[in-house]
Amino acid sequence: MKTTTEKFGVTPHQPSLWTRADALKVRADDPTTTQPLVSADFPVLNNDVFIWDTMPLRDLDGNVTSVDGWSVIFTLTADRHPNDPAYLDEDGNYDILRDWNDRHGRAKMYYWFSRTGKNWEFGGRVMAEGVSPTAREWAGTPILLNDRGEVDLYYTAVTPGATIVKVRGRVVTTEHGVSMVGFEKVKPLFEADGKMYQTEAQNAFWGFRDPWPFRDPKDGKLYMLFEGNVAGERGSHKVGEAEIGDVPPGYEDVGNSRFQTACVGIAVARDADGDDWEMLPPLLTAVGVNDQTERPHFVFQDGKYYLFTISHTFTYADGVTGPDGVYGFVADSLFGPYVPLNGSGLVLGNPSSQPFQTYSHYVMPNGLVTSFIDSVPTDETGTQIRVGGTEAPTVGLKIKGQQTFVVAEYDYGYIPPMLDVTLK
Ligand code: FRU
Numbered sequence: 001m002k003t004t005t006e007k008f009g010v011t012p013h014q015p016s017l018w019t020r021a022d023a024l025k026v027r028a029d030d031p032t033t034t035q036p037l038v039s040a041d042f043p044v045l046n047n048d049v050f051i052w053d054t055m056p057l058r059d060l061d062g063n064v065t066s067v068d069g070w071s072v073i074f075t076l077t078a079d080r081h082p083n084d085p086a087y088l089d090e091d092g093n094y095d096i097l098r099d100w101n102d103r104h105g106r107a108k109m110y111y112w113f114s115r116t117g118k119n120w121e122f123g124g125r126v127m128a129e130g131v132s133p134t135a136r137e138w139a140g141t142p143i144l145l146n147d148r149g150e151v152d153l154y155y156t157a158v159t160p161g162a163t164i165v166k167v168r169g170r171v172v173t174t175e176h177g178v179s180m181v182g183f184e185k186v187k188p189l190f191e192a193d194g195k196m197y198q199t200e201a202q203n204a205f206w207g208f209r210d211p212w213p214f215r216d217p218k219d220g221k222l223y224m225l226f227e228g229n230v231a232g233e234r235g236s237h238k239v240g241e242a243e244i245g246d247v248p249p250g251y252e253d254v255g256n257s258r259f260q261t262a263c264v265g266i267a268v269a270r271d272a273d274g275d276d277w278e279m280l281p282p283l284l285t286a287v288g289v290n291d292q293t294e295r296p297h298f299v300f301q302d303g304k305y306y307l308f309t310i311s312h313t314f315t316y317a318d319g320v321t322g323p324d325g326v327y328g329f330v331a332d333s334l335f336g337p338y339v340p341l342n343g344s345g346l347v348l349g350n351p352s353s354q355p356f357q358t359y360s361h362y363v364m365p366n367g368l369v370t371s372f373i374d375s376v377p378t379d380e381t382g383t384q385i386r387v388g389g390t391e392a393p394t395v396g397l398k399i400k401g402q403q404t405f406v407v408a409e410y411d412y413g414y415i416p417p418m419l420d421v422t423l424k
Contacts, residue, residue, distance in 0.1 A: 019245030050389030255318030323349030
């Protein structure tokens with residue numbers, strides 16, 4: 001995609017490409033890029049709800065922030081239905097897997113708090129029923145704005161459509177816990193435009209979600225990352241030389257990979273408050289490689305831009321593959337060019353013996369990576385599984401130049417604050 005427009009003093013850029021050649025370098029089970037095995041006897045945060053995507057409260061620079069000594073996370077959350085006849089199998093037992101797989105349709109934003117950065121206490125729903133304009137409250141980012149406790153929650157309002165929205169509220173603390181007040185007026189920000197970012201009309205399987213606002217450490221402006229697909233009718237995308245990259249002889253055939261069109265989107269704010277946004281061309285595209293680059297986020301380190309995004313095995317295109325997990329790219333400036341970390345892009349994938357053990361990894365600026373447990377095999381053959389819906393053990397990463405290394409493992413759901421704000 002070529003762009004010539006110059007908007008808001010933002011330099012025009014060419015999207016960087018995650019190529020098929022890059023993806024051919026992905027190696028599952030490399031210990032430096034593989035999440036340690038999650039044991040099937042994991043603890044469950046809360047037996048009444050499933051939780052998955054975890055969104056630590058942070059500031060606009062990316063720092064995970066506690067308030068008055070309380071850590072706060074937001075999670076996508078859905079009720080569990082162990083006693084609902086609709087979720088009983090033929091033998092009358094609770095079909096937890098079906099319940100879990102249905103969760104996206106009833107996802108709601110909840111919050112949790114902790115004094116220790118783990119063992120999260122249940123806070124409750126962030127928005128009252130009826131506040132959010134659509135059926136699903138999908139992932140986003142809670143931003144602590146100031147020492148009055150004001151929070152902008154950016155998230156995705158889904159079904160009907162998919163709109164990036166925000167809602168403002170306040171975090172209030174006492175000696176005994178944390179509550180969220182306000183969060184009553186949801187403001188729509190933008191939707192896919194069909195010119196840069198694919199719309200539902202162009203592809204019923206389109207993705208447009210997961211806002212991650214940030215202040216650029218170099219130019220100080222307010223931007224936002226999000227997940228998208230490259231605009232155009234489904235099936236119309238070209239997987240040419242640029243998308244293929246430098247492949248060995250015999251690897252030129254791209255099969256049906258034109259259907260995989262993920263991109264990492266970026267928008268710039270026209271105002272200081274982030275109420276008015278302009279979409280810019282994608283930072284990174286994966287046409288012919290993968291159909292989903294979800295929950296994109298940055299770590300700013302050593303003057304570099306480390307761009308992380310989660311993806312799945314099932315969303316890879318014909319002829320390329322990789323584990324479910326988090327992938328990364330690095331650049332010296334915000335608009336790239338980005339190169340895949342570790343050559344391939346893979347930063348932390350599931351081991352092939354437990355391909356669905358975790359997902360929705362979020363890399364924090366301290367190198368800690370949180371994720372949730374999806375399902376873990378309970379027998380040798382992997383036919384019996386235990387569904388998670390809870391926090392996975394946190395993993396420690398070392399990020400060094402264009403490489404990353406798994407160096408540590410911590411407790412389940414360990415998300416320590418990087419700074420504390422005392423509320424006035
Ligand atoms: C990642 C994800 C997000 C989306 C949410 C929906 O796990 O697919 O992209 O917002 O889950 O449940």
